[in-house]
Amino acid sequence: MHRSDVRAQVPDSEVILIAVAAAKYFHNHHERAVCILRENGYLSGWIDVKRFNRRLHKLADWLAFIATTLGKLGLSGEVFVIDSLPVPVCRRVRARCCKKVLGRDYCGYCAAKKEKFFGWRLHLICTPSGLPVNFHMEPAAFHDLTPLHELAVVLPPGARLFGDKAYNCAADEASILAETEVRLIPARRANMQPHEWFLDEIELREYRHTIETVNSQCEKMGLERLYARTNGGFELKALASIIAWPVRT
Template sequence: MNNLIQNYKIILKELTNTCKYITTSKQIRLPKMSDLELVALNLTAEYMSINSELQLFRCISGTDLDGRIERSVYNKRKRKLFPYIEKIRETLSSKFSDFTDVFIVDSTPIEICKISRANRSAICSTDEIKPAYGYCAAQKSRYFGYKLHAVCDKNGIFHSFDFSPANVHDVNYLHDIKENFENCLLIGDRGYISKELQLDLFNYSKINLSVPMRKNQHNFVDFCKTKSKIRKRIETNISQLCGQFLININLAKTFQGLATRIVSKITSFTMIQYLNFFVFKRSLNKLKINLC
């Protein structure tokens, strides 16, 4: 993972092969670095755990990329390319869409600052979607920020994600899921218990929502061990996003910047999975392995 330029060239080559048809907004003056090259550099940095733009530009100093784009311009263009990066992620994940009809849904906290600083923090304070106080049952802790909702298949490929303030309950994300999925099994944790939504998902999109029962529920039945094992896949994915891709470290000041950072990390995650499976013919979820 130590050769940024070689990794960049591998990622750019595959992006060119799979996503060159995706269009972006026209620019009057053609930049030295194209949008696709900028995204390839961004994904490479995320894969290599380079979470700071200052560190990234130190790494490319003296290489072929040195002088092709300024740091401030890179930051501004990257934020504007949020829809473009999301289309690339959708294109990559669609390559795996026919492999399974079993999906897992879960959420993870996105802390923007410590609770002690929340009252005086200006991060995302002027945005339409404002941060809020929330509680993470898995970590048994309160936090201030947002919640990332995500759906991946049983192989670990992310197919959908969204953001909400931290105080929004997980079950509300199921309203979005029924528009994007159909004829599938969806496995969740106890945060998604809702008989009404379970029935609505099945009637609307033939989605079979399967969640473990609470022990105090009437006619309690143990959750299927096979489904419990499958559900651990998304927990591993989130752990990898926190560990290698540093998704739990926020350096953004606006929600647009935060959303762009997160979509870049998830797209980079999917890009490495794509390369592992289709190019290098190796284990899908070995994300720390060298590309070159």
């Protein structure tokens, strides 16, 4: 059982709550969230922004644990949707000056927006209701298929995993089916043969809008405009955003 320091005026649970509230309602702006929640009496005691940041970094493992635990709640279904979205570290013109990440591995391209970006790519598996069940962050230049096996291994046997055209690969479809009994069903390209089972095409049209809605929510929450001085702080804000996604207003 986790216990907060007896000298702390604000318990650790409220520190995590501030981070999640900042992701949901304040575009991951921690200083603004701390001030508003504190001045309006939502916290049990006093805490300033510097102390909040130090304590939040110490609770990084708990943020990851909460995000993973929430994902396990949605693993009982049979239908899941996978997609990736850009998480830039800085503007591309400033990539050479960036000290958080370096190299061409972090120079990526977003086909949906037809633009280049510098940073990370968040790979996400969701339920049809929009609950994130598994996630992974890779350098932006890595292909969408890179973390696919690692993400799909947690899904229940017999599940169907729908994706966009980036996930077309006969070898990966066969290996995932053999290893995990999960059927990967990506949208076929125009020059490819359609799926043998006609219901796959119908379900693709039905469930693909789910991940697009989640991506739109992330953009509104500011996930594509995160600011952090360190990679640890960047990861904390990404985890808080994943926890905040299932929260409905």
